[in-house]
Amino acid sequence: xxxxxxxxxxxxxxxxxxxxxxxxxxxxxxxxxxxxxxxxxxxxxxxxxxxxxxxxxxxxxxxxxxxxxxxxxxxxxxxxxxxxxxxxxxxxxxxxxxxxxxxxxxxxxxx
Amino acid sequence: xxxxxxxxxxxxxxxxxxxxxxxxxxxxxxxxxxxxxxxxxxxxxxxxxxxxxxxxxxxxxxxxxxxxxxxxxxxxxxxxxxxxxxxxxxxxxxxxxxxxxxxxxxxxxxxxxxxxxxxxxxxxxxxxxxxxxxxxxxxxxxxxxxxxxxxxxxxxxxxxxxxxxxxxxxxxxxxxxxxxxxxxxxxxxxxxxxxxxxxxxxxxxxxxxxxxxxxxxxxxxxxxxxxxxxxxxxxxxxxxxxxxxxxxxxxxxxxxxxxxxxxxxxxxxxxxxxxxxxxxxxxxxxxxxxxxxxxxxxxxxxxxxxxxxxxxxxxxxxxxxxxxxxxxxxxxxxxxxxxxxxxxxxxxxxxxxxxxxxxxxxxxxxxxxxxxxxxxxxxxxxxxxxxxxxxxxxxxxxxxxxxxxxxxxxxxxxxxxxxxxxxxxxxxxxxxxxxxxxxxxxxxxxxxxxxxxxxxxxxxxxxxxxxxxxxxxxxxxxxxxxxxxxxxxxxxxxxxxxxxxxxxxxxxxxxxxxxxxxxxxxxxxxxxxxxxxxxx
Numbered sequence: 001x002x003x004x005x006x007x008x009x010x011x012x013x014x015x016x017x018x019x020x021x022x023x024x025x026x027x028x029x030x031x032x033x034x035x036x037x038x039x040x041x042x043x044x045x046x047x048x049x050x051x052x053x054x055x056x057x058x059x060x061x062x063x064x065x066x067x068x069x070x071x072x073x074x075x076x077x078x079x080x081x082x083x084x085x086x087x088x089x090x091x092x093x094x095x096x097x098x099x100x101x102x103x104x105x106x107x108x109x110x111x
Numbered sequence: 112x113x114x115x116x117x118x119x120x121x122x123x124x125x126x127x128x129x130x131x132x133x134x135x136x137x138x139x140x141x142x143x144x145x146x147x148x149x150x151x152x153x154x155x156x157x158x159x160x161x162x163x164x165x166x167x168x169x170x171x172x173x174x175x176x177x178x179x180x181x182x183x184x185x186x187x188x189x190x191x192x193x194x195x196x197x198x199x200x201x202x203x204x205x206x207x208x209x210x211x212x213x214x215x216x217x218x219x220x221x222x223x224x225x226x227x228x229x230x231x232x233x234x235x236x237x238x239x240x241x242x243x244x245x246x247x248x249x250x251x252x253x254x255x256x257x258x259x260x261x262x263x264x265x266x267x268x269x270x271x272x273x274x275x276x277x278x279x280x281x282x283x284x285x286x287x288x289x290x291x292x293x294x295x296x297x298x299x300x301x302x303x304x305x306x307x308x309x310x311x312x313x314x315x316x317x318x319x320x321x322x323x324x325x326x327x328x329x330x331x332x333x334x335x336x337x338x339x340x341x342x343x344x345x346x347x348x349x350x351x352x353x354x355x356x357x358x359x360x361x362x363x364x365x366x367x368x369x370x371x372x373x374x375x376x377x378x379x380x381x382x383x384x385x386x387x388x389x390x391x392x393x394x395x396x397x398x399x400x401x402x403x404x405x406x407x408x409x410x411x412x413x414x415x416x417x418x419x420x421x422x423x424x425x426x427x428x429x430x431x432x433x434x435x436x437x438x439x440x441x442x443x444x445x446x447x448x449x450x451x452x453x454x455x456x457x458x459x460x461x462x463x464x465x466x467x468x469x470x471x472x473x474x475x476x477x478x479x480x481x482x483x484x485x486x487x488x489x490x491x492x493x494x495x496x497x498x499x500x501x502x503x504x505x506x507x508x509x510x511x512x513x514x515x516x517x518x519x520x521x522x523x524x525x526x527x528x529x530x531x532x533x534x535x536x537x538x539x540x541x542x543x544x545x546x547x548x549x550x551x552x553x554x555x556x557x558x559x560x561x562x563x564x565x566x567x568x569x570x571x572x573x574x575x576x577x578x579x580x581x582x583x584x585x586x587x588x589x590x591x592x593x594x595x596x597x598x599x600x601x602x603x604x605x606x607x608x609x610x611x612x613x614x615x616x617x618x619x620x621x622x623x624x625x626x627x628x629x630x631x632x633x634x635x636x637x638x639x640x641x642x643x644x645x646x647x
Contacts, residue, residue, distance in 0.1 A: 008294075015287060022280055031276055038283035042290050049294035056297070069293060072241050076286065079248045086252050087275055090259055094272045097265035108266045109273075109343040 007048035014041035028091055028101045032084075039080050043073045115178070122177030122184045122236075124166040125192050126229050132159025133225035140218030149218045153207045153563075156221035160200040160228065167192035167232075180300060181239040185595040190436060190588060191235030191366050195359050198443050199228045202355040204567035205451040208560070209351045212459055213261060220260060224355065227253030231363035240289040240299040243367055247285065247331070250363060251278050254356045258348040264460070270347025277330065277340040285327025291320035292375075305374040313375075321375045325383055328371075331364035333357075334417045335390035342398070345410035350454030350461065353406065357413045357450070358443040365420060365439055369432060372424065373596055384425045385524060391418030392531040399538045403465050405453055408538060409446070412490060415535060416442055422528050423505035425521060426512035432593035434504035437586060441489075441497035441578050448571030449486040452479060455564050456557055463553070466542060471551025479557065480546045482568050487539045489575045492532055497578035502532065504586075 014037060021034030050069020091101065098106055120127065136152050136159075143149070167189050176183050203224060210220065230250030237243045255278060259271025293299050295316035296307040308317060329337040345353045372380055395415030402408040420442070423435040456472070456479065457464050473480040489496035492503075506528055509521045560568065578585060 015283075018283070022276075028272065028276070032279075035276070035279045035283055038280075039286065042283065042286045045287065045290040046293065049290065052294070053297045068299070072290075072293075072299070075241055075245060079245060082252060083248065083279055086255055087279070090255065090268070090271045090275050093259055093262055094268045097263070097268045106269050106272065108269050109346050 004048055004052045007044060011041045011044040011048065014038075014044065026102050026104055028094070028103060028106075031103065032087055032091070036080060036084070039076055043076055046070070046072050046076070118173055118175075119177040121170065121173045122175070122182050123233075124170060125163040125196065126233055128163045128166045129159060129196070129225050129229045129232070132156055132162065133222045133229070135159075136218055136222040136225065140222070143218070145216065147216075149210065149216055149221075150207060152218040152221050153203055153210075156225050157200055157203045159225055160196040160203065163196040163228070163232070164193050164200075167196070176238070180302070181242050182233075182236050183238040183302075184236060185592070186588065187366070187369075187436070187592040187595045188236035190592045191362060191439075192232050194362060194440055194443060195231045195235070196228055198355060198359045198362070198447055199224055201447050201451070201567045201570055202351050202359075204563045204570075205351040205354060205447075205454055206349075207563040209349065209454050212457075213349070213461075214459070215260065220257070223253045223257050227257070227355070228359065231359050234363040235366035237367075238301045238370065240292065240301065240304075240371075243371075244282075244286055244289060247364075247367070248282065250360050251282065251331075254352070254360060257352045258344060258356070260349050260352065261461075264347075266347040267349065268347075270344045273340050274344040274348070281327045281330030281337065283327075284323050284330075288320045288323030288325075288327060291316055291323065295320055301370055301374045308375055317375065318379055321371075321380050322383060324371055325368070325380060325387075328364050328368050329387060332361050332368070332417045332420075333391075333414050334387045334421060335394045335414060336387070338391065338394065338414045338417075341414055342402075342407045342410040345413070346404055346407045346464075350406065350450055350457055353409075354447045354450030354454070357410075358439075358446050361413075361417070362439040362443060365435060368424065369435065369596060373427075373432070376427070381425065381427070381520075384421055385520060388418050388421035388425055388524060389527050391415060391421060392528055393418075396531045396534045396538075399535070402538070403467070405464050405466055405469065405542065406450075408466070408542070409449060409453070412535065412539070413446065415531065416446075416490075418531070419502055419505055419528060422509050422524055425524060426505075426508040428508065428512040429590070429593050430504070430511050431508035432596055433586070433589040434501075434508040436589040436592055437504055437578075437582070438501040440585060440589075441501035441575075444497050444571055444574035444578060445486045445489040448568060448575060449483065449490065451564065451567050451571065452483040452486070455479070455560055458558065463557075466545055467552060469542060469546050470549040471546070472557075473547035475551055475553075476557050479560065482572050483546070484543050485572055485575060487543055489579065491536045491539045495576070495579050497575045497582075500579055500582050502528075 018034045018038030018041060021037065022031055025031050025034060046069045053069065094106060095101055100106065132155065136156055139155070140149070140152060170184050170189055170192065174184055203221060206220065206224070210216070227250050230246045230248070230253065233246035234243055234250065237246055255271060255275045258274045259268050261267035289299060292304060295314060296304045298304060298307065326337065333341040345357065348356070392415050395411050395413070395418055399408050399411035399415065402411060420435055420438045423431045423438060425431070453464065456469070485496070489498035492498045506525045509525045512521060
């Protein structure tokens with residue numbers, strides 16, 4: 001039985017990797033993948049906590065709706081898919097107008 | 112578990128109406144020839160927003176929880192269900208002219224506005240964190256697309272990608288906060304989270320969760336230090352869309368902030384909001400001083416206004432909530448108006464957006480210059496305009512609520528706010544001076560405003576002046592809405608421990624004026640809600 005804390009630490013590490021990827025990478029697609037990594041880290045947290053609360057539920061049965069945490073993951077995945085569809089379309093429109101996917105060169109709007 | 116009843120559908124009626132009209136627009140659009148005007152679709156979606164407002168007013172008889180306690184209809188939600196579709200309606204009116212000016216001929220533009228509005232209104236009535244997340248994404252994804260709607264323009268595409276990347280980044284933070292709050296309390300229902308946190312001592316997890324949610328929502332309301340995207344996106348996006356996204360999603364995100372923060376009192380967010388408010392006001396106003404582009408200048412001003420709004424939040428009392436709600440309405444009236452003028456004056460390809468282009472507008476188009484002046488004076492906060500009263504109430508609320516641990520913190524915040532208002536008047540007045548005192552650089556007068564644009568400008572001007580001169584009725588309503596947000600039971604005690612809340616006499620004074628509505632509606636909503644909670 002893996003303790004809850006391990007899952008939480010793993011998801012926190014994944015989330016931080018996503019943040020660093022977002023801040024440090026220069027290619028728009030890679031930045032976008034970093035955001036997906038962050039969302040998946042959150043999914044891991046949801047599942048871990050759902051499992052934890054369900055084990056807990058035997059003592060405080062009314063407090064937890066069973067499976068609620070697992071179901072949230074599906075919501076997040078659907079939203080992430082919708083976001084990906086729109087995001088990739090926007091990336092294409094940027095590439096058409098600028099012919100580059102480097103964020104340092106997409107810099108028309110500056111002070 | 113209670114089965115779904117007809118009342119449940121009424122509790123999301125405005126959302127259903129908006130979705131139906133949005134789908135209708137999407138279905139009719141392909142039937143038109145590419146060369147046809149899309150004006151009719153615009154008018155159809157305008158009717159849709161009006162129908163949504165009517166549906167929201169109808170909801171007043173159906174207070175309570177719906178959809179297994181995920182949606183809550185109360186005065187608070189109805190306020191935003193009227194405000195946000197009204198913002199969309201005016202933006203649609205402004206867009207009718209804009210799309211023809213820019214030669215954009217596609218109907219899904221209006222459908223996206225309607226779908227975005229669905230997300231925004233749902234944010235204000237959702238009381239379940241995952242539903243709030245879904246609603247947030249519905250509104251965000253629509254606005255990401257709309258921001259890049261001038262497809263052939265590189266700056267519009269750039270605005271869209273920046274908004275998209277930073278917006279999704281922020282959403283991930285919000286979602287992580289939701290997950291941790293779920294972990295801390297075992298539920299995502301705001302009302303139950305509130306009970307849970309009040310019953311037990313909130314652990315470190317709840318603190319981190321609240322902080323992460325504030326980061327996520329801070330991005331959406333463009334509060335410093337999460338404001339970096341705002342100027343770029345506002346500059347590149349189509350002007351009527353900027354009018355929408357600087358007010359609609361902002362109002363909705365503030366509604367969520369209010370609901371979330373006042374459910375999690377006691378998780379130490381006071382200083383987070385304090386710092387964010389002070390930073391937003393200062394960075395926003397000083398940033399605006401050096402801008403040469405009107406859209407960019409208004410973007411920085413919008414950051415500053417988010418700061419003023421956060422001052423009302425930091426007060427964290429009844430007055431503060433009511434002031435914050437009033438502020439969203441006042442800000443919407445003046446800002447949508449200002450961007451409508453910018454949108455009209457920009458002409459094809461948004462050529463005229465620098466401050467120098469406005470030189471001599473007072474002579475070339477006196478009426479347009481006059482309306483813009485009213486909006487700018489209101490943004491400064493000159494008496495007899497909506498902006499003045501909004502700011503006045505926000506600062507008054509902050510003076511009333513004194514933090515127990517740091518007695519002078521809120522006073523300092525108000526001082527920072529007042530100094531900032533003085534700084535702000537410089538850049539707004541500069542535009543007024545340029546319009547009236549400088550000789551025109553372009554000789555030909557701008558194209559006359561179309562009928563729809565005139566209606567949009569008349570509505571926003573009247574709203575700006577009405578809220579500044581006779582705010583009584585709206586203020587009564589915001590007070591009522593604020594009381595809805597704070598169930599009178601435990602919250603009062605919790606607030607008392609942390610902040611000096613209003614004395615009973617003051618609260619009574621505030622409610623006396625709206626007493627003809629309060630008792631009846633309170634009883635009804637109270638008993639209905641109790642019944643529904645029991646059912647669950």
